[in-house]
Amino acid sequence: MSGYLDIFDVSGGGMRLERVRLETAALNIANAHTTRGPDGTLFQPLRVVARAPAPSFEHALLEGASLSGASSYQVEASGVQPRLVYDPGHPHADAQGYVAMPGVNPLVEMTQIMTAVRAYEANVKAIEAARAMAQRALDIGSR
Amino acid sequence: MELSAIQAVGAIGAPERKAETAAGAEPPDFAKWLEQQVQVADREIRTADREVQKLAVGESDNLHQVMLSLERARLSLDLIVQVRNRLLEAYQDIQRMQV
Numbered sequence: 001m002s003g004y005l006d007i008f009d010v011s012g013g014g015m016r017l018e019r020v021r022l023e024t025a026a027l028n029i030a031n032a033h034t035t036r037g038p039d040g041t042l043f044q045p046l047r048v049v050a051r052a053p054a055p056s057f058e059h060a061l062l063e064g065a066s067l068s069g070a071s072s073y074q075v076e077a078s079g080v081q082p083r084l085v086y087d088p089g090h091p092h093a094d095a096q097g098y099v100a101m102p103g104v105n106p107l108v109e110m111t112q113i114m115t116a117v118r119a120y121e122a123n124v125k126a127i128e129a130a131r132a133m134a135q136r137a138l139d140i141g142s143r
Numbered sequence: 144m145e146l147s148a149i150q151a152v153g154a155i156g157a158p159e160r161k162a163e164t165a166a167g168a169e170p171p172d173f174a175k176w177l178e179q180q181v182q183v184a185d186r187e188i189r190t191a192d193r194e195v196q197k198l199a200v201g202e203s204d205n206l207h208q209v210m211l212s213l214e215r216a217r218l219s220l221d222l223i224v225q226v227r228n229r230l231l232e233a234y235q236d237i238q239r240m241q242v
């Protein structure tokens with residue numbers, strides 16, 4: 001039974017990562033037209049950099065395989081150049097009349113949202129499959 | 144005449160009892176396993192209960208973790224229930240046996 005529950009943990013880790021990706025995309029879109037952040041600087045578009053979980057030495061030694069869903073991820077600034085919009089009347093406009101806005105690409109963000117949702121669904125499917133397998137196994141020989 | 148007939152029955156009964164004591168170490172192991180599994184299921188159910196409570200009061204923002212712990216609890220309980228069903232079926236089969 002524990003083998004099936006391990007799959008839950010693995011897919012749960014994947015779901016957590018996809019949720020963070022969706023959160024990041026939502027944050028980028030929400031701040032696409034802000035000109036100043038709370039600390040006075042321009043908002044930087046964020047992206048998620050995820051790393052597959054490294055199997056612990058002990059686990060690899062004893063089990064031979066790594067079943068761990070806790071992938072590590074970092075949310076970091078993507079470093080995209082700000083977008084300059086000509087708006088001389090804006091209070092944050094520079095001497096030439098340009099306002100700097102975060103370089104959020106709506107196309108990229110929508111793609112991020114779509115892939116995050118689909119990948120989340122794929123993880124749910126994997127969990128459902130694991131559950132169905134366990135349930136079928138429990139049905140063996142039942143009258 | 145009659146005595147020798149009964150003695151034959153006793154001869155059959157004696158080795159059987161010996162086999163019983165030799166295999167006597169097995170049944171407590173199963174009971175221990177079952178008890179352990181019941182405890183595991185109980186722990187899973189308690190965890191799920193706590194997660195749901197956390198979600199209800201707004202402490203948790205991890206919806207899928209709550210659902211996963213609920214599923215985990217259900218599967219653990221299902222295993223116990225199925226083992227119990229098989230045991231009961233076996234017992235009833237023996238109970239119904241024509242003697």
